[in-house]
Amino acid sequence: MNIHSPVYTTDNICQDCYKCIRHCPCRAIRIVNGRAGVIQELCVACGMCVRVCPAKAKKIRPDLPRTKYLLNSGKKVYASLAPSFVSYFKRYQPEALTAALCQLGFAGVSETALGAQMVSAETAAFLNHANAGIYLSSACPAAVDYIKKYVPNYVKNIVPVLSPLLSHAKLLRKTFGENIGVVFFGPCAAKKNEADRHPELLDLAVSFSDLAQFFATENIRPETIDPQDFVPMVPQNAEEGKIYAVEGGMNDTLRGVKNNVRFFTVSGLRNLERLFRDVPDPAQLGDCKIFVECLACYGGCVNGPVMPHEDAGTLASIAQIAKSYNGGNSLLRKSDLPITEHAFAEPQHEPEVTEIEIKTALAQVGKFVPADELNCGGCGYFTCREFAKALLTNKAETEMCVSYLRQLAQRKSNALIRYIPAGVVIVDRHLRVVECNRRFAELFDESAVTAFDSCGLVGAEVRLFVEFSDLIAAALEGGGELQRPHQVCGDKILNISVFTISPHQSVGAIVQNVTSIELHREQVSEKARAVIQKNIVTCQKIARNLGEHMAETEILLREIAGAYKSE
Secondary structure, eight states: OOTTSSEEEOTTTOOOOOHHHHHOTTOOEEEETTEEEEOTTTOOOOOHHHHHOTTOOEEEOOOHHHHHHHHTTTSOEEEEEOTTHHHHTTTSOHHHHHHHHHHHTOSEEEETHHHHHHHHHHHHHHHHHOOSEEEEOOOOHHHHHHHHHHOGGGGGGBOSBOOHHHHHHHHHHHHHOTTOEEEEEESOSTHHHHHHHOTTTOOEEEEHHHHHHHHHHTTOOGGGSOGGGOOOOSSOOOOGGGGGGSTTHHHHHHTTOOSSEEEEEEESHHHHHHHTTSOOOHHHHTTOEEEEEEESSTTSGGGOTTSOTTTTTOHHHHHHHHTTOOSOOSTTOOOOSOOBOOOOOOOOOOOOOOHHHHHHHHHHTTOOSGGGOOOOOTTSSSSHHHHHHHHHTTSOOGGGOHHHHHHHHHHHHHHHHHHSSSEEEEEETTSBEEEEOHHHHTTSOHHHHHHHHHHTTTTOBGGGTOTTHHHHHHHHHHOSEEEEEEEEETTEEEEEEEEEEETTTEEEEEEEEOHHHHHHHHHHHHHHHHHHHHHHHHHHHHHHHHHHHHHHHHHHHHHHHHHHHHO
């Protein structure tokens, strides 16, 4: 767990479901001791793992303590508010939200959309003078990082313009002074990377959810603020830049660019991966320019990792953004503020593995021929070969293979059932045999043994040949454990224990043949009774002989006593 990274895992919460692996477009997850950790050098902080984690073990770094420290430092701090705030805080008037932020201690609140308008104006000017070719937007930091790391050949196609947030931070510092603090609030985790890389422009990037928590801890309720206390945005309200929050929004602000430019939008890193699979021939383009608005989140920022799941990306959330858009573009905007920045490739190289190594890794999970490769996706990887490569690069563990674990458990179960010195049977809710061992069949007649040898008795109705089926039915109905000792079944005496496996669905029974034990016990008891009877007879004989002897002795002594008395 590295809480200093934009995205991290809380280890003791992780439930080893591998859902994050399945959804991570960068395969930036490593499993160690059943816990899914984020590989920071591979991560682009798109936040997809945060969004899909059912246990909420994936977290976006909380920067509230640092924000409070900055507010208490005596420095004037300005808030940069992402355009999607109207979707997250839809219950609040924008001026009420601004007033609430000022109550927290901010000197002013400004819209990041102002920076977006600057980026659109700069991008439009660039496209007007660019040659034919393919050009990629620089607005989404997660998308830019993905291109830099995973399709570095396309880095040269990224328009050399700062992101809207960094452009806005420059604008705020030019307007209010270089010594101010700037804190961004938005739905994004990747903005934290921008803050970490450009501390001279941006102090902190905080999520909307953390801002809501900040309001709660300070007992500030924006919906209750009186309209007379509303605070306007600074230095002015944004216009067309507000539409950046939705998919295609940036392109809307560029409509009107001439010189044969075609605009497209691709959202979601999986779709970007597919986009870059095939490199077009320059001859196919002719004199055409293709501009692609690249977004990491499906549907745009309104579907960011901290946006409420029930509202994110819905038509209602899009309408919430669209109604604030004036329909204009940024082509005529002028700025003397330099916001040029060139991107540089940061290629990530996976270790090379040989075919022999892959086959060896597959053998570790019981896959020896192609037919064994189920490609079920239970491990989080789409194919067994991908999983094998992850094993070889120490990103995965053999226990992640569901089919391997099931086979392993089945073998252990079969061995236990087969060799346990008692009859074992598992029965479903229809009182049909699911599984049993041979010792169970041997408790009954020869036909049961013959049936077991041919089909294992699977599917047989226990009530047809088992005299204690009522006990099994009772366990299915009521659950728990039931026992019946000394059940007489034909010429056998059985001790029966029935237990619930799945309530009302399946039960198991362990049946012990105690006939020989009981017979031995009866023989011992009979011998004991015989010995006792013999002892009684002996005692009676002793008592009788002792009584006769005592009588004779008494007579003799009386005669002797009488003789002495006469004298």
